[in-house]
Amino acid sequence: MAQGVPVTEINEEIAHDVHGGRHIVPVSVYLKVFTALMVLLVITLAAAAIDMSKPPFNMPSLNIIIAMTIAVAKAVLIVLYFMEVRYSSRITWLFSIAGFAWLSIMFAFIFSDYVSRGWLPQAPR
């Protein structure tokens, strides 16, 4: 008995694994996502035009919170639909989540430096 599998058979299998099984997304989905992104863009601009540290809001950080929330929503839409993660395998989900988790490591540690810089009393000059 010969050992192994003929190279060609295996190649087809691999080709299918790597390139195959691709979900075809209807154009209408892209259009809907695009519309949603544009709407969110308008909201971003509108929200930025209002200074929320003044009455009636009186919340100085509300501007940035709203802007960041909308930005995250947009990014999620792009990753899920334009980058087709929504239709991809579990492992692709894992890797794309890891990317963001890693970014959050960076931000968490950098910000913790900035936050804690003033904690230690400085020696008088």
Add this chain to the structure above:
Amino acid sequence: MSSITPDGRLWEEHSLVDPVHRESQAIGPIPESQLPDNYLTNGLGWKSWLFTLDHKRIAILYMISVSMAFMVGGIAAALVRFNLMTPNSELLRPQTYNKMFSAHGIVMVFFFLVPVIPATLGNFLVPLMIGAKDLAFPKINLLSWYLYMIGLIIGLLALSFGGVDTGWTFYAPLSTQYAYGNVALVLVGAFIAGFSSILTGLNFVITVHKMRAPGLTWFRLPLFIWSMYATSLIIMLATPVLAITLLLLLMERLFHIGIFDPKLGGDPVLLQHLFWFYSHPAVYIMVLPGFAVISELITCFARKPIFGYKFVAFSSIAIAVISFFVWGHHLFVAGQSAYAGIVFSVLSFLVAIPSAIKVFNWTATLYKGSIRLDTPMVYALGFIVLFTIGGLTGLYLASLSADVHLSDTYFVIAHFHYVMVGGTVSAYLGGVHYWWPKITGRMYPEGWGRTAAVLLNLGFHLTFMPQFILGVNGMPRRYATYAPEFQPLNIMSTAGATVLALGYLLPFCYLLWSLKYGAVAGPNPWRATGLEWQTTSPPPTFNFDKVPIVTIGPYAYNPEDDERLYEEEQRNGHHPLDGGALVQARTTTKEAVAGGESVG
């Protein structure tokens, strides 16, 4: 051509020399015709190289280009080192000195150490070791080489005409506001080269997930693959941050957008955070592939399965993860908050654990092994010593109070040269010697190989050991001049560097020589058990005629058997297994698989 014999070997023809003595019996060049048809003979014109999609040829393209980068970086280093023979910078003007150490660091880090092992040995071996015909994306692989070349050429032109004096770390606001020269161009070069490594990492991850031969489960993968996989993860998670950081630097330098310069409302420590978020993991991009090579060499030349396979495998992954949590140890004296410093210090100690696991497990693998001191093994043993010294001195630097004194001294220089040059470059050379017969089909001259390896190790310690002392005594890094009392140790260091340079030049010469005069190696001169040794040397374009079915783990070595065979060889004058047979074939027939034969 390779074929498969009924008893499970993958080839039949006999190797042409006695593999144990491995010296060429013929006088004069040995013609190509004695080698099997292979990826090198498949197309000869320059087009067949520049447009190749064969991972093995791309590996060779990379090998040639990183060697060029190494030479350029080496010349800059030589100038720096000779300038430091005297305290008053007699050879170079201080400005030129600054340009030289910057060129040295930039070329060596971004254009040599990061790509060197993954793009050459990794490119060549990942598909072979997993029984695949190529990487998952051959065109992306070629693209990565072109990106590397574009980055390299931009970088080298910028460094040769004008240069930069920022050091490889590009600290702001020096790099964005005050430095003359081609900072922007060099940033662009490093930026482009970064994408080339991202593509390599991506390709490896997908290849390892998708293209393993039947039966090659994760825990049957060679440790080379585990480390390469971990490296690829770091590359993919960290390098984009480098890209962004370099872009931010460019924006501040070209358009004066205030990000890092306090005068413009920026924060210089932010640059250090961003830079080291990439660059600390990047030191592991540089050294993990070294670990990859060493695990293969130690097992083969001790004829032992690795001690604690899973520990070694997972320590690579642990290093990949932990390496992202320690970057603040480069900022202890930069104005980072003391609390962040404490956290980063503790976390830095953690990364020593998986590194030490590797060192202990390699050492334990040697125990009761049947050790042969062939050239690759000399490099591997040298590596263990060098990396241990480099890693342990890292712990001194990770201790907050000690680092206040040691930071920005020659102690740091010695530390990272021990890990990056002693570690990575030794591993690379060990790997090149080990797989040279596979890559070229020919043996290098063993005597010269050992001589060079020993020279390298001696030269290395002589160069960098004095720098530890200089650092502890307070000699700062990155100055063209120094206090006269430091001169004797600096002269020692320069003398060592000369020996070291010889150690690097020798392999370059005799490896080239062996391309024509080297003895024909045969498929498996080391009687190693990896899949890459189960095809002809050099391998055919698509690596294997039949995809192997894997039924056991990667290191089916047996030191007792090996000693017995060795004694027999001493008695009979030739090795009982000569003629191409493996000590233990790693693959087996289909019936054996069905019969549930033992699994390693």
